[in-house]
Amino acid sequence: MKLSRLYSNKPDIFGPIEFRAGLNVVLAEIRVPKNKDKDTHNLGKTTLGRMIDFCFLAGRDKDFFLFKQEDAFKDFIFFLEIGLSDATYLTVRRGVSEHTKISFKKHEAAHQDFTDLTEADWDHFNLSFDRAREMLDGLLDWRAVSPWDFRKGLGYQLRGQDDYQDVFQLRRFAIGKHKDWKPYVAHILGFDHKLIEEYYSKLEELEDKKAIAQTVQAELGGSVDDLSKIEGILLLKQKDADKKQQLLDAFDFREQDKDQTEKLVEGINARVAELNARRYSLHQARRKIVTSLEEDQILFKPDQAEKLFNEVGILFSGQIKKDFSQLIAFNRAITEERRGYLQEERTEIEAELKTVAEELDDLGKRRSGVLDFLSSTDVFAKYKQVTDDLVTLRADIATLEKQRGFLRRLQELRTEIRALTEACVHLQSQIETDVESQNTDKASLFSVIRVYFSEIIEEVLAHKALLSVSPNANGHLEFRAEILNEKGKATSADLGHTYRKLLCIAFDLAVLRAHIKDRFPHFVYHDGVFESLDDRKKVNLLKVIREYAELGVQSVITLIDSDMPPRVEAEVPVFSPDEIVLNLHDEGDKGRLFRMQVW
Template structure:
């Protein structure tokens, strides 16, 4: 499939551009001296690529110049004529005013003008936008792109200046890698289904892990053992059944017996144990405080010297120094001991505080139970048992909720293990596929890799390497590198000029590898010779012409200052047939749109 013609219903403002089989050149001439040093000239060579994309039914972006300046382009209707694989032609009609209404017409002859064609003569007129995209996808029949539609890889056929930053990831592919890597893998000859499945499994795995963390948060740090939860729940349910029977029978003798047993065997025993612990800890605290007060060094060498001086006894020199060292040593020991004593004191006081709090709680419970036992008011007992039952049922509800979360957590962990195993298995398959395609000299990837390196070597006399590998997570990584004479990767590809060359080489190599399939045959490269020296420009032009002879339709744009040197002084660089559009900066007539710049 190739480009055939682009025109409008207003030829005086947007003239027709007729494309040819082979090389197509859009040449812009800078005639005014004040424009020679400018980076951009607004003549329309870049805009042409955007208009082709518009004809291929790009989305209605409000930032796109046709819609951003809708008052300037109101009433414009554009027509893109395409040569199909069977030798027939298809014209796509799309206007600015009703950009989502699309029309189609198939015809036998090239370079038609359907600007005045009545609505009844179109094969499909004013189709809804999504239906029109489906129709165009069917008519183009680029089945080698399946399961993707025709627009998925169109960015590799229409490289604007912003699309030369990365060889593989286009500007329109700024989203998740799962959106474009399977496609690139497919056109390179790898099994895209494995890659799509791996991304899908990875996404599911991350979702399950996030859900599991949410469930853990809902559990609130409670026991992570469903068996224990089931046991506690069973006991509380049994207790609730007993209390309900007491209420139903209005007989609290059994409740009195249980409360008496609980006070004697449980509460009193626990209170006694806690009192014993508090006494023990209080004694420990007393000893610690006493030790802290005793750990003081009362001997002062200065005071001793004054005392000895008054008594007429010598206390100086080595004697004083020995005492000072001894005191320093003891002070170090004392400071360390005080540190441990203070830490122990803090632990003891915290334990005493905890024991006191629990004793207060148990004391209140003991008091309430004794009050219940001594009460003769049966309705008060009924109310108390009812309150206990309500508390029990609240506990049961909470435990059942915990049990639900734990069961869900167990299910999630099982699913996570299964998904992890699936991801590992898929990763192994992806790695095996990459290894097999790379090692097979007859594979599509091997052919593209060879074409790619040949193009780069023909232009700059250095080989280039196209490589694909699976990273530690199993996702594919694509690399394009320029090699030095020893075969090692260099940093030359990091520069914009060589990065653009790698993009051009990649696009051409992919097109060549698909020449025998239903695949697009054209490629648009904007500013193709910028920043290259004259020798490399000539080399690149020779490569582009070679690929045009093979059946690729290159469409290149350049300004006259970037022209490659001619073969000889009498022969122009490009023939008149090759230059399909000539632009210049002397007035509005030299622009693609023959109007004032917007």
């Protein structure tokens, strides 16, 4: 399938472009000297690729110039004539104001003009956009890209300047996920795309299950994470609720009275006795501490002793007085430290006494309530209290049942997560086996493509190149295109924009050549193909493009005259007149793709 003709209903503004089966050159000439140093010239060589994409039913992009300047282009209708694999032709009609209404006409002869064709003469007129895409997919019949439709890989046939950043991941896939493009690239390279698609699907499902499990876990909060415990507690609560319901149904509170009595005797009174014993113990300990604090006083005073000894005629030397003072100071230091500890212990005891007192007060109130119940002769008061207890029990049961539901769902999710994890591991193993098989089989499609790829780079740069595909540690395929040095090791040359563009061009051509006998697109559009290359490499690349054109690959290349390859022979022009399908220039509106003022 190749491009045949692109035209519009306004040929004086957008003239017809007739494509050749082989090499097609869109040459932009910079004739005005002041424009030679500009990076962009707005002549339309890049726009042409976007117009072809528009006619291949690209979706509406508000930033696309046809829609951004809709007032200027609303009356335009564009026609793309496509050569099909059965030697017939298909014309696609699409307007700007009614861009979702598509018409088709299949015909035998090439280079037709259907601008004045009546509605009745179109095979399908003004189909809805989705229906038109579906029909165009069937008419093009690119079986080699199945199960995807014709739009999936069209970007590899229409490489704009923004699509040279990565050999494999086009600009349109930059904000998406790897699952959006890796299975397709793997497929056209000869790998089992079904394994890769299933792997991504299982991974997504696994992540979704993990996220749901985290949500369920959060719903449980800090509650019991053991279904057996929940079931046990729920069973006891339900039995208690059943018992109380039976009491209410029978209007008989003898059993309830018995339960309350047992609670009083076995529970409240036992705890009160325990707390009273503890309070007595604490009081005794506090009394001892207070006594110790009072006793820790030094009553001996050296000055008074010296005066007394003088009165009775006993010599009290200064040294003896000094020794007594030091002893007292030492004892005082020890006493102060001991008093500190005693004070801390006293504070703790008083705090605990306060806690014990508060709990005893609470128990006293509870005991009073139970005694009131037992002594009450009002059966309705007892009925109300039992009812309140039953309501509380049922609320607890409802909460437990909810927790049980969460736990059961969590267990199911964990089972599913384990199964998905095992499935992912199994798929990883299958992918690794498939990749190894395609890499080692010299006759595989991938091996053929990588040979073509390396040959192109070697012919242009005099260096071999390596196209490689391998799964990483997470099971995802990694695609690499690298230039090799003399020792066969990857160099950093492919990191530069110029060499990265060469790798993209070589990849596109190699894939097209490998699929030349398949129901596959057989054209490619490369914008600014010679930009930044030195003259020798331009000559080499042009030679490769011509060789591939002879093999059946239709190339549409764009360039400005300053990027023109040098002549191999002085008397022979670089491009023959029939190879130049569109000549643009900067001398007024007539030189642009759209012969109108710049929008």
